Amino acid sequence: MSNAILLAPGPVQLHPEVQKILAHPMIHHRTPEFDAILARVLLNLKSFFQTKMPVLIQTSTGSGGMEALLVNLLNPGEEVLAIVSGKFGERWADMAEVYGGRVHRLNCDWGKPVDPSEVKKFLQSNPNIKIVLTQATETSTATGHDIKALADIVSKTDALFLVDGITAVGAYDIRMDEWKIDGLVAGSQKAVMLPTGLCFVCLSERAWAKAKVCKTPRFYFDLQKELNANQKGETYFSSAVAHIKALDFVLNEISKSGLEKHFAEQRRRADFTRALSAQMGLSLYSASPSDSVTALNVPEGLDGVKLREHLEKKYQVTVMGGQDQAKGKILRIGHMGYILDHHLIETMYRLALALKDFSYNIDPEKVRSLSTSWLEAHPLEQ
Amino acid sequence: MSNAILLAPGPVQLHPEVQKILAHPMIHHRTPEFDAILARVLLNLKSFFQTKMPVLIQTSTGSGGMEALLVNLLNPGEEVLAIVSGKFGERWADMAEVYGGRVHRLNCDWGKPVDPSEVKKFLQSNPNIKIVLTQATETSTATGHDIKALADIVSKTDALFLVDGITAVGAYDIRMDEWKIDGLVAGSQKAVMLPTGLCFVCLSERAWAKAKVCKTPRFYFDLQKELNANQKGETYFSSAVAHIKALDFVLNEISKSGLEKHFAEQRRRADFTRALSAQMGLSLYSASPSDSVTALNVPEGLDGVKLREHLEKKYQVTVMGGQDQAKGKILRIGHMGYILDHHLIETMYRLALALKDFSYNIDPEKVRSLSTSWLEAHPLEQ
Numbered sequence: 080m081s082n083a084i085l086l087a088p089g090p091v092q093l094h095p096e097v098q099k100i101l102a103h104p105m106i107h108h109r110t111p112e113f114d115a116i117l118a119r120v121l122l123n124l125k126s127f128f129q130t131k132m133p134v135l136i137q138t139s140t141g142s143g144g145m146e147a148l149l150v151n152l153l154n155p156g157e158e159v160l161a162i163v164s165g166k167f168g169e170r171w172a173d174m175a176e177v178y179g180g181r182v183h184r185l186n187c188d189w190g191k192p193v194d195p196s197e198v199k200k201f202l203q204s205n206p207n208i209k210i211v212l213t214q215a216t217e218t219s220t221a222t223g224h225d226i227k228a229l230a231d232i233v234s235k236t237d238a239l240f241l242v243d244g245i246t247a248v249g250a251y252d253i254r255m256d257e258w259k260i261d262g263l264v265a266g267s268q269k270a271v272m273l274p275t276g277l278c279f280v281c282l283s284e285r286a287w288a289k290a291k292v293c294k295t296p297r298f299y300f301d302l303q304k305e306l307n308a309n310q311k312g313e314t315y316f317s318s319a320v321a322h323i324k325a326l327d328f329v330l331n332e333i334s335k336s337g338l339e340k341h342f343a344e345q346r347r348r349a350d351f352t353r354a355l356s357a358q359m360g361l362s363l364y365s366a367s368p369s370d371s372v373t374a375l376n377v378p379e380g381l382d383g384v385k386l387r388e389h390l391e392k393k394y395q396v397t398v399m400g401g402q403d404q405a406k407g408k409i410l411r412i413g414h415m416g417y418i419l420d421h422h423l424i425e426t427m428y429r430l431a432l433a434l435k436d437f438s439y440n441i442d443p444e445k446v447r448s449l450s451t452s453w454l455e456a457h458p459l460e461q
Numbered sequence: 462m463s464n465a466i467l468l469a470p471g472p473v474q475l476h477p478e479v480q481k482i483l484a485h486p487m488i489h490h491r492t493p494e495f496d497a498i499l500a501r502v503l504l505n506l507k508s509f510f511q512t513k514m515p516v517l518i519q520t521s522t523g524s525g526g527m528e529a530l531l532v533n534l535l536n537p538g539e540e541v542l543a544i545v546s547g548k549f550g551e552r553w554a555d556m557a558e559v560y561g562g563r564v565h566r567l568n569c570d571w572g573k574p575v576d577p578s579e580v581k582k583f584l585q586s587n588p589n590i591k592i593v594l595t596q597a598t599e600t601s602t603a604t605g606h607d608i609k610a611l612a613d614i615v616s617k618t619d620a621l622f623l624v625d626g627i628t629a630v631g632a633y634d635i636r637m638d639e640w641k642i643d644g645l646v647a648g649s650q651k652a653v654m655l656p657t658g659l660c661f662v663c664l665s666e667r668a669w670a671k672a673k674v675c676k677t678p679r680f681y682f683d684l685q686k687e688l689n690a691n692q693k694g695e696t697y698f699s700s701a702v703a704h705i706k707a708l709d710f711v712l713n714e715i716s717k718s719g720l721e722k723h724f725a726e727q728r729r730r731a732d733f734t735r736a737l738s739a740q741m742g743l744s745l746y747s748a749s750p751s752d753s754v755t756a757l758n759v760p761e762g763l764d765g766v767k768l769r770e771h772l773e774k775k776y777q778v779t780v781m782g783g784q785d786q787a788k789g790k791i792l793r794i795g796h797m798g799y800i801l802d803h804h805l806i807e808t809m810y811r812l813a814l815a816l817k818d819f820s821y822n823i824d825p826e827k828v829r830s831l832s833t834s835w836l837e838a839h840p841l842e843q
Contacts, residue, residue, distance in 0.1 A: 143521070320657060414486075
């Protein structure tokens with residue numbers, strides 16, 4: 080087990096200290112000890128989201144956060160523009176339809192980012208759009224969208240700009256307030272480096288104003304209820320104590336080193352993965368590769384499903400494959416979580432071993448030495 | 462810390478093995494290792510719920526499970542009978558109203574169980590009721606309702622009988638299939654002995670039939686989606702891997718010893734608490750004390766809020782106080798979780814010390830020796 084490596088786009092490897100905290104004896108959420116933790120976490124989440132607005136904690140997966148943004152902000156019958164560039168874009172568009180949205184889908188080819196000028200044109204000719212939905216990074220294609228440019232466009236309209244930042248917030252620079260994002264969600268098993276189980280949701284001032292008059296029924300995901308409870312120093316529902324204690328540790332660590340350094344670590348891993356892949360003759364799937372996850376094209380003629388399973392079974396490296404139209408064609412390597420240099424080197428080395436087992440022309444030892452040299456030539460600034 | 466005792470009605474003390482499992486390195490939910498765990502857990506949950514029907518896992522607190530039952534089974538405009546015997550009964554009635562239910566509240570005095578014959582009369586004179594809601598144990602008053610009798614009445618009508626078993630399922634005998642319950646929810650931080658973060662939901666056949674035609678919009682809590690994913694060996698959303706691995710351990714342990722023994726452990730703790738309380742001159746708050754949690758009346762003239770805080774601060778025993786109309790008047794001691802005899806003895810001993818500090822006439826050493834004798838006289842059957 081200690082030899083196993085998990086470089087998926089979530090869940091991610093845990094910090095050893097997080098593992099220890101999760102193993103602590105349980106404490107109750109109505110205790111002074113937990114009160115202090117919650118207060119600190121709610122404060123530090125604001126820096127993590129680069130916002131002055133409250134960030135709320137929900138006990139749910141990231142999809143629950145996507146739902147929370149919709150049920151608090153979308154009235155039935157309102158028009159929605161959904162940027163759909165992969166599986167999670169599809170999910171959010173579907174969800175908006177379930178809640179009564181009249182959804183226009185702006186479909187991008189898989190692996191391609193949306194062209195902001197297309198969004199601008201669409202909004203100009205469809206002034207009734209009340210909500211624009213997008214992923215920051217579409218996890219299924221490892222593709223990053225230009226959130227700053229999109230926010231700039233949408234903030235000049237009456238529409239609210241809602242961003243699924245589940246595979247993005249905390250992994251690279253997403254500026255909630257400065258860029259004028261109206262709704263942003265993050266997930267615990269991503270750049271927050273915790274187990275799956277929590278998500279984090281933040282609304283802009285104009286989103287809160289809409290939430291106050293939004294008629295869609297909601298209870299578990301009612302953000303106003305949670306905000307009111309937070310203002311009394313509590314969560315509205317039972318607090319997920321173990322996760323929140325571990326979150327406190329992670330946010331304190333990030334706050335000590337600074338967000339920029341946290342981002343730089345992930346960018347370095349992404350750069351490493353891109354550089355080594357090129358040297359291994361593996362091209363990138365995405366035209367706009369994200370810093371949180373990289374998708375590599377599986378070489379022509381190789382079965383990506385079998386390659387991924389072989390890498391996992393024989394070499395104990397778990398990365399993700401492709402879904403739907405990308406099934407068998409790509410490998411997705413995550414850059415979030417507690418990742419040390421030897422994990423990076425070993426992943427590329429063992430990937431080379433696995434490729435060689437599939438008769439791909441590669442020298443694993445050379446990959447290992449190239450990996451080591453790259454990392455030594457690109458040290459993290461202290 | 463090691464001296465601290467947590468006997469709340471959830472979250473509860475964790476089994477040392479659960480603590481270890483939570484500290485394991487993360488694994489991905491799309492791996493053969495996790496597939497095997499999930500399959501076993503879904504099977505064992507059925508025994509835990511005493512049902513042949515599928516039991517679904519949700520990443521949410523118990524309230525998310527209560528919401529799931531409503532949004533899958535309640536059409537807007539339908540009439541609902543809500544048995545309201547405390548805070549959680551109020552919450553569920555409120556939630557049903559949010560989702561468009563025309564809610565009739567059958568209010569019980571706090572600490573009193575509902576009279577099944579009243580429910581029978583109400584349903585006879587209100588044949589349009591489509592949903593009946595109740596807690597099995599109302600956590601805020603430590604009061605158990607007669608679920609078997611209620612199920613017998615409701616199952617003879619067209620209404621679905623939905624039971625919040627969050628502080629009940631796994632703590633004492635609740636028979637989903639045999640008693641004809643239509644919807645049942647349990648929570649992870651209760652008799653399942655895990656941290657907060659998961660809940661478990663089960664529907665009867667007639668409830669599934671209603672779910673198929675129920676028009677209330679739902680996505681995150683759409684049980685049919687989750688059932689379909691389970692039938693493919695997956696969860697629909699990211700699996701809460703750490704919790705589910707720990708759940709696997711707990712359910713295996715319970716399955717080895719048998720549900721009856723698991724129930725007996727909790728009953729013995731409840732009996733102990735009642736017996737010792739009587740010897741300490743503390744009366745019970747509830748006319749129908751539950752086996753999952755006991756509420757003790759704070760002696761006349763003592764401030765229960767201060768007593769509880771003192772017990773926690775000076776003696777490191779966390780139990781819960783009362784809420785709303787019971788605030789300051791009761792102490793609630795939980796019987797679920799990983800509880801050893803010395804926790805029981807120490808809790809009563811330290812409660813006696815705390816009472817003595819408030820000038821209550823009590824001999825803590827005598828309480829300790831009475832506690833020890835009671836437990837020795839009532840050994841757990843092996």
